[in-house]
Amino acid sequence: MNGGAAPRAEAAIETHSxxxxxxxxxxxxxxxLSVGRGEVFGFLGPNGAGKTTSLKLLxxxxxxxxxxxxxxxxxxxxxxxxxxxxxxPEHFRFHDCLTARELLRVHGRLYGIRxxxxxxxxxxxxxxxHLADAADRPLRTYSKGMLQRxxxxxxxxxxxxxxxxxxxxxxxxxxGRLLVRDIIKDLRDNGTAVFLNSHLLGEVEATCDRVAxxxxxxxxMDLPLRxxxxxxxxxxxxxxxPLDSGTLEGLAAFACAVxxxxxxxxxxxxxxxxxxEIARWLIGRGIALYEMRCRRKTLEEWFVEVMGEDQxxx
Amino acid sequence: xxRATLIIAHLTFMEARRRRIVLAALLGGLxxxxxxxxxxxxxxxxxxxxxxxxxxxxxxxQFLTLAGLYVANFLTVAAAILLPVDTLSGExxxxxxxxxxxxxVRRSEILLGKWLTYWLMSGAYLVLLAGGCVxxxxxxxxFEQQNLQRALPLMLLGATVVLTVSLAGGVRLKTxxxxxxxxxxxxxxxxxxxxxxxxxxxxxxxxxxxxTAISLLSPPDAMWRRAAYELQPQSLRDLGPVQxxxxxxxxxxxxxxxxxxxxxxxxAFALVQFRRRPL
Numbered sequence: 001m002n003g004g005a006a007p008r009a010e011a012a013i014e015t016h017s018x019x020x021x022x023x024x025x026x027x028x029x030x031x032x033l034s035v036g037r038g039e040v041f042g043f044l045g046p047n048g049a050g051k052t053t054s055l056k057l058l059x060x061x062x063x064x065x066x067x068x069x070x071x072x073x074x075x076x077x078x079x080x081x082x083x084x085x086x087x088x089p090e091h092f093r094f095h096d097c098l099t100a101r102e103l104l105r106v107h108g109r110l111y112g113i114r115x116x117x118x119x120x121x122x123x124x125x126x127x128x129x130h131l132a133d134a135a136d137r138p139l140r141t142y143s144k145g146m147l148q149r150x151x152x153x154x155x156x157x158x159x160x161x162x163x164x165x166x167x168x169x170x171x172x173x174x175x176g177r178l179l180v181r182d183i184i185k186d187l188r189d190n191g192t193a194v195f196l197n198s199h200l201l202g203e204v205e206a207t208c209d210r211v212a213x214x215x216x217x218x219x220x221m222d223l224p225l226r227x228x229x230x231x232x233x234x235x236x237x238x239x240x241x242p243l244d245s246g247t248l249e250g251l252a253a254f255a256c257a258v259x260x261x262x263x264x265x266x267x268x269x270x271x272x273x274x275x276x277e278i279a280r281w282l283i284g285r286g287i288a289l290y291e292m293r294c295r296r297k298t299l300e301e302w303f304v305e306v307m308g309e310d311q312x313x314x
Numbered sequence: 315x316x317r318a319t320l321i322i323a324h325l326t327f328m329e330a331r332r333r334r335i336v337l338a339a340l341l342g343g344l345x346x347x348x349x350x351x352x353x354x355x356x357x358x359x360x361x362x363x364x365x366x367x368x369x370x371x372x373x374x375x376q377f378l379t380l381a382g383l384y385v386a387n388f389l390t391v392a393a394a395i396l397l398p399v400d401t402l403s404g405e406x407x408x409x410x411x412x413x414x415x416x417x418x419v420r421r422s423e424i425l426l427g428k429w430l431t432y433w434l435m436s437g438a439y440l441v442l443l444a445g446g447c448v449x450x451x452x453x454x455x456x457f458e459q460q461n462l463q464r465a466l467p468l469m470l471l472g473a474t475v476v477l478t479v480s481l482a483g484g485v486r487l488k489t490x491x492x493x494x495x496x497x498x499x500x501x502x503x504x505x506x507x508x509x510x511x512x513x514x515x516x517x518x519x520x521x522x523x524x525x526t527a528i529s530l531l532s533p534p535d536a537m538w539r540r541a542a543y544e545l546q547p548q549s550l551r552d553l554g555p556v557q558x559x560x561x562x563x564x565x566x567x568x569x570x571x572x573x574x575x576x577x578x579x580x581x582a583f584a585l586v587q588f589r590r591r592p593l
Contacts, residue, residue, distance in 0.1 A: 022592075056412075056592070056593065059416050060415075060416075061412055061415055061416065061592070061593040062592040062593065063590065063592070079418045079419060079420055080418060081418075082416060082417060082418040083418035085416070087412075087413065087416040089409055089412045089413055089416075090409075091408070091409035091412075092409070092413075093408045093409045093410050093413075094410060094413060095325065095328075095329055095410060097328070097329055097332030097333055098328070098329075098332075102328075106321065106324075106325050107413070107417060109321050110318060110321055110414070110417040110418065110419055111417060111418060112418070138332075151413070154413065
């Protein structure tokens, strides 16, 4: 497991200037990124930003017009590398005449898993995605959420080293989303890299170690979420009494910026570790501390800022 | 290579069976054979009601058998077009193909697995229908069809051509477009066959050449005409163009070899196109 970018030699995904055009339309333009082994990587962007095409390029479902890349050390599209990859597509459609158990058996055989090992693996996964009771029903009788969970199970059949999840919770209710979050956590704990395409920023924020913002087929920004959570600057809102100029001057010694705001004070500090020092200083000076709230820029705020004003809702 | 192809073939057959395609084909085939048997019994009664000219009787029974086999050939060709018409285009459009193609299999294995299943199903359907016609004639009229072992492979080859064209079309075309294109391809063969036949009957070399050229572009009908020629005894062939199944211009062995090559080229084209197709 590694937070942030892994060393290049160990990358699960490595691409250099990948480009894909469909006629005159450039779907992916100069995509260069690196995803470490065991890293949970979020790929964010507005509709039409080229996220799904990028994912298809990495899976070999679409050939690049230019550029190169390696996935698990193999060139893009190499069938043998796909034996170590799992994939849940955005449009999770399968042969709906099959039951979920048959779906897992057919796809398991394509991965080269057979016999008792395959049957046992299918049972474990059906249980994991809460489909054991419905395992022998045809998929055409499944709800959208059930189909998505069946798809998630088929993506995990081969105990992959890298899993691509394209909008994995689009058909799920809140409990289903929690399930996916748990599964992603398990994957990370087992050292599996996860490439997550999702519009649900709260979900990405809760699960990803790192995110990349993509717009018009280009990565605009790479944000190490895990580091941000523990090390990055934050804003603390304080409710104290008395709030005079001497106190504000004193607080300025701890902070990058201090601002008075409607009977409160907003203090921008370089990290969470400064907050206990501020609290001790205030109490030492006999200043009453009623409230101290730490607030960071949310992923949504980052998203809006990075995408810019010109971005229209998709 | 073989393992993945067979898994896809098995999956394709499971799907055809679950979607009741196999059942519909069987019921349709049995309905045809029942109607055919009823017609044969009625005609045979009528033919044997009065004094019988044995030679003419055998000619009439041969016509009846050829009529049945003609329908069997047509139904097999139609099945060979319809069975694979949606298999690639439908799965690509719906996204089913993305999940399959992201597995450690080559796209050629996916395509060949599907082709193999539909080819076997078309063959089985032909054997059911043609075999049924021959058995009906045997038990209802005591008529033994000769040279089936030569004719059936040719009929299957004709069906294999349209099957391969239909599968190849599905790589790039939408389902309905592909179905129309595949039937137009067979219609071309049909027209080519007639132009060639009429050219031979009226001794018009130009028409015959045009017909042959069309048959080279679309050879399924040529395979039926060669099969019909093989099925007829010399005495019937000698009657000339007075009977509906006469073959005035007999497709050569070279045409059969061309047709096999045609299938291989179309299949290779489909494999290359499918490998490059964005999914």
